[in-house]
Amino acid sequence: MHPVRKQRLYLVLFMVVFSSAAVALMMYALRGNINLFYPPSDVAAGEAPVGRPIRVGGMVVADSLRRSETSLEITFELTDYEATVPVTYTGILPDLFDEGQGAVASGELNAEGVLEATEILAKHDENYMPPEVADALENSGYDYKGNAQ
C-alpha cells in the first residue's frame, strides 16, 4: 500500500480505537446508572437508596399477588431467586403482567423495605410461539422455555 494511504489507514484505526476506549471508560464509570433497574438482591443488600425514585426488576413470585377488595391497590413480591422485595401499587396493571413473569416496578423504597410503586412495566422474554404450541408443551410436561416442569 502507498505510504500516504497507509498513514491515513492508521489514522482511521487510531480514531476508532481511541473513541471506543473513551466511551468504554465512560460507560465503566457510569455502569450502575445504565442499568434500568436494581435486582432484588441488591435491594436486600442495601445497595438501593431509600426514599429516592428507583426501579426494581425481577420475576413476580407465584401466588404473591393480592388485590384489595375496596380499591385498585395491589401487593406482590419481586424475586431474582436470591432475595425478594415486596411491592405495593395502586392503578391498572399492563396486560402482560402476571405471576411467574418478569416485571419492573418504579417507585420509592420505604423504611420497611417495601417498594411503593408509581409505575409497573411488564417485561417479556424472547420466546415467541402460537398458543397451541404453548398448550402442547404444557400438556407434555414442559414449560414454554422447554424446561421440564
Next chain:
Amino acid sequence: MYFDSLHALLTMDGHGAYVWLVYLVALAIIALLVVAPIRRRKQVLQQLAAQPNHVQPVAVSPSAKEL
C-alpha cells in the same frame, strides 16, 4: 388466513390500532424513501436540459485518476 373475519383482522383483539398504525407509518416512510429520490433525479435532469449552455465538454471524468 389466521383471522375469521375482516373485522377480527382490523381489531386484532384490541391490538389492531397499534399494529395498523405501525404498518401505515412504515408504508408512508417506505413510499417517501423510494419516491423522493426518483422525483429529485427527474428535477435535476429537467433543470440541466433547460440550460444546456452550462454543459462543458469534459472528456474524462476525473474521479478515477486519484487511484
Next chain:
Amino acid sequence: MFVRRIARCIIAVAMWPIFHKFGSPPWLYAISGAILRWMLPVTLILLVIGAVWGLMFSPADFRQGNSYRIMYIHVPAAVVALAGYYVMALAGAINLIWRMKMADVAMKAAAPVGAAFTFLALFSGAVWGKPTWGAWWVWDARVTSMLILLFLYLGVVALYEAFDNKEAAGKACAVLSLVGMVNIPIIYKSVDWWYSLHQPASIKLTGESTIDPSMLYPLLLMIAAFYALFTCCLLLNMRVELLRRESRTHWVGSLAKRECSDVL
C-alpha cells in the same frame, strides 16, 4: 517477503478493474440503473408478501397476542438501521484513506436512509411497548443507544450541509461516522451487559432460535426485503448525487438532453 509481494501484486491486479469501475460515475450510474430496474419491483413485491404473511397468516403469540405482529416491521427496520451504519462508516473510511469520490457519494446517500430506518425502528418499538411493557418510552439501554444512532445519522446529514466545501464535508462526516461506530456494539450487547426492559434476541446465530418457525419464516422474509429496500434506496440516492456532482460533464449533458423517458 517475496510471497507477500506476489500476493500484493495479485490483489492489485484483481482489484484494480473493480476499483477503477466503481470510481467511474457513468459506469456506476448505468449499472445501478440496470440493477434497480429489476431489484426495486422485486423488493416491493417481497415487502407486500412479507407484510401480508405477518399480518394475516402467521399465528398470534401465546403471551402477547396480536401485538407481536409489529415485530415484522420493528426487527427488520432495526437490523437494517445497524447494517446501514456499517455501510456509511465503511464508505467514510474508504473516502478518508483512498480519497475515492464514489465512496463519499455512498456515504452521503446512506445517511438519510439509515436515519429513516432508525426512526421506523424507534417508532414501531414505542407503539409495541405501550401494549406489552405498559409504556411508550423507557430509558432502557437498548432504546437509548438506538436514539443515539438516530442522532448520529442526523448529525452526518446536518454536518454535510453545514460545509460549503464538499470535500471537507465528506472528511468531517467520515470522521463523525467512524467515531460513532463505537455505538454499534453497544446497541447489540446492551441487553446482555445491563439490566434492561428490552428482551434479548430471538433469532440466534448459534443455537436454537426461541421463536416458532411459523413466526420466524415471515420475519426472515421481511429482514431480507428490508435489506433489499436499503440497497435500492442507497442506489437511488447515489444516482441523484452522481448527477448533481457530474452535472458539468458530457455524459450527464447528453443524458439530460435525452430527458429521462424512463422512471428510474
